[in-house]
Amino acid sequence: MTNTSNRFNNKVAIVTGGASGIGLAIVSRLLEEGAKVVAADLNQERLDEMSKELGDSFLGQKVNVTSEGDIEKLVSTTVDHFGGLHVAFNVAGASKPGAIMDLAEEDWDFTVDLCLKGVFLSMKHEARHMLKQGGGAIVNIASLNSHVPMYAGSAYTSAKAGVEMLTRNGALEMARANIRVNAILPGLVESPLTASLVENKEINEAYMERIPFRRAAQPEEMAGPALFLASEDAGYVSGASLLVDGAWNTSGYPDMSRFF
Template identity: 70%
Template sequence: MGRFSGKTAIVTGGASGIGYAIVEALLQDGAKVAIADLNKDKLAELEKLHAGSVIGRVTNVTKEADIEALVAQTVDAFGGLDFAFNVAGASKPGMIVDQSEADWDFTVDLCLKGVFLSVKHEAKYMKDHGGGAIVNVASLNAHVPMFYGAAYSSAKAGVEMLTKNAALELAQHQIRVNAILPGLVATPLTNGLTSVDAINEAYMERIPMRRAAQPSEMAGPALFLVSEEASYVNGASLIVDGAWAVTGYPDLSKFL
C-alpha cells in the first residue's frame, strides 16, 4: 500500500523525461495514472506495461477539447481525479530579432496556454469533487533569461504567475496549486545542448553541484507538493536546480 493508494493523477507530457519520471514515482506509490502525450506508440507501450494502473491518451494540450476529453476519460477509467501534473512543454528557440511569429506562438501556446487549459479543466472537476492538488512544471528560466529563449522564458514566467493566480482562486475549493522550477535536467530535450562538450561545461560552470539533475530528482519534489506533507503549501514555486539560481554573479574563484 503506497501513500497514494486509491488516488488518481493526470500527467501531461508523461511519456518521457520529467513527466515519465513522475508517472513512475506515482505508480510506485500506488496511484492510478492517466498519461497525456503525443507519442501514441509510447502510450500504448506504457498501457500494456502497467495494465490496470495506466491509461494513455493522445492529447494536444493546446486544444481545449483534448483536455476536456482527457479529464473525462480519466474519471471514467479510474473513478475520479485527485492530482494533476502539467509537464508538457517544448521550445522553438531564436533571437528576438529573428524569431518567427509561428515559433513564438508554438512555444508560448504549448508551455503557457497548455498549462492554462489543463489547470482549467482539472480544477473544474476537482472543484465539484472535494478538491485536489495540481503541480505545474515551470523552469528556472521563469527567473533567469537565456539567449535564444525569450519565448520559452516568458512562457515559463507566465506559468509561475498562473500557478499563483490559480492558488489564489482555487484555495476556497480545497485545491492547492504549486510549481516546480527545474534547472538543467538530463532529458531528450536538453541532450542536444549538453552533448556538446563546450556547452555542457558552460552549464557546469554555473551549477554548483556540477551536474545535471536526473528526471527522478524532479519527481520527488513534484510528488511532495501533492502529498499530505505539503498540505499547507499553496501558490509556491519550488526551485530544483542544484543551486544554479544563486550563481548569477561570475565565479571569481578560478582567479584567486
C-alpha cells in the first residue's frame, strides 16, 4: 500500500543500513511521504544504483557505523547537502553467531560493535545536530531478541538488549532538547540478512511453530511502525519499545541448538 500523507514534507532523514532490508524499506517510505533522505551503508554499488533510481531527494553515503569519523562526516554531509536533520533511523546491524563457549572474540566484537556501538555513535552525532535546530526524532532498530534469548546468539541478543536500554537512556537525556528516542523490536523479517533462516526448510518450520502469524514479516511492515514513531503522531512518545513481531513474544523462541 502506498502512503501519500506527506507527513515528512520538508524533513531531512538519515537511515543507516539503508541499502537493503528494513533500512531500504524505510528509505522508500520516507521518500513517498515527502522527506529528503540520506542512506548510509557499506554497499557502495547498491547506493549508486539507488541514487540513479531515486533522484534528487536521495543521497547515498558509504559509511562504517562503527567509525566515529564516518558518522560525524555522515551528519555533516547530510546537513550541508539538504540543510538540516530532523529524523534518524539507526538500522545497520548483522551477526556472527556462535555458542558462548565456542564464540571467537573477534566475532563477539564484530556483532556488538556493529549492533550497539554503531547505534551509540549514530545517536550521539545525530542528536548533537538536532539540539542545534531545536529538536528531532530518533528511531533505533532493536529486536525481539532484546527480550528473548537465542541459541548461539549471545552477542546479538546482548547487543540488541543494549540498544533497547540505550534508547531509553537517550529518551531520558534528550527530552530537554526536544529530541524523542524510540525503538522498534522486529521479529523475523525476510531480508538478505535472514535469507539463510527463511530459505532453510527445517529452520523456517521451527520458527513458524513459534510465530502465531505463521509467517515472517516483510521489511515494509517494519517501515510503517518506524515512521509512526518518528512522526508528529507520536509527538508525546519517547523511550518506547514497540514489538513488531506477529505476536511472537507471546510464545518464546524455538530451540535452535539442533541446527549448530
